[in-house]
Amino acid sequence: MKKISEATIEKLLAEARDARRFSYAPYSHLHIGAAVLGKNRAIFKGCNIENMSYGVTMCAERVAIFNAISSGVPEIEALAISCEGEELCYPCGACRQVISEFSKNALIIIGADGGKYVTESIEELLPRGFSSQKLKSPKDC
Ligand code: ZN
Numbered sequence: 001m002k003k004i005s006e007a008t009i010e011k012l013l014a015e016a017r018d019a020r021r022f023s024y025a026p027y028s029h030l031h032i033g034a035a036v037l038g039k040n041r042a043i044f045k046g047c048n049i050e051n052m053s054y055g056v057t058m059c060a061e062r063v064a065i066f067n068a069i070s071s072g073v074p075e076i077e078a079l080a081i082s083c084e085g086e087e088l089c090y091p092c093g094a095c096r097q098v099i100s101e102f103s104k105n106a107l108i109i110i111g112a113d114g115g116k117y118v119t120e121s122i123e124e125l126l127p128r129g130f131s132s133q134k135l136k137s138p139k140d141c
Contacts, residue, residue, distance in 0.1 A: 002107045004037070004078050009119075012037055012080035013111045019045040019060065020082060026050060027057075032089060033082045034064035038073035061095040065102055076102050080109040088112050096126040 004012075012035045019033030027050050036044045046063025061081060068076060079099060083089030088110050091099065099106065100122045108125060111117035122129075 002077050002105055004107050004109075008037065008078070009080070009107075009109055009117070012043065012078060012109060013082060013117060015043050015045055016060075016080040016082035016109075016111065019047045019064070020084065021047075023047040023060070024049045027052070027054065030089075031084050032060040034060040035080045035082075036064045036068045036076045037078040037080075038068050038071075039075040039077055040073050041077075042068075042071075042073060044068035044071060044073070059092060059095050061091050062098050065098055069102065074102060076106050078107040078109060079103075080111060082111050084113060086112050086114045086116065088116065088118060091125065093126075096122065097129060100126050100129050100131075 015035035016033040019035060020031040023031035025031050025048055032048045034046045038044060044064050044067040046060045046067055048060045050057045061079060081089060090110055106122060108120045109117055
């Protein structure tokens, strides 16, 4: 798991909290923000974006990660998540799989209002997750 300074963790949590301003959550009313620290040290933000056909809703974590990737930064060093309220809001299974695709050792920071936060690794959040190593190469087909 990446070592990140306390100042950087606080900065990422503040950016994730700020990203909640743009959350579109008319159905759940749960506003979530995320901030990715890219390998180039730039910060990419995202918020949850819901849809009336719930299945196409996108989580804040994936919006932030896809923002980094679409900006040319395909490897993440850290991901901070900020959820409204004092309960920690862990990433869903789909986001955990996406995190594992773009970082094998990112520091994942899960924060709540009031200053509480925990740090996790993707191995802790997605033990024995699906790996591309299980895919057959074209010569095996
Ligand atoms: Zn998710």
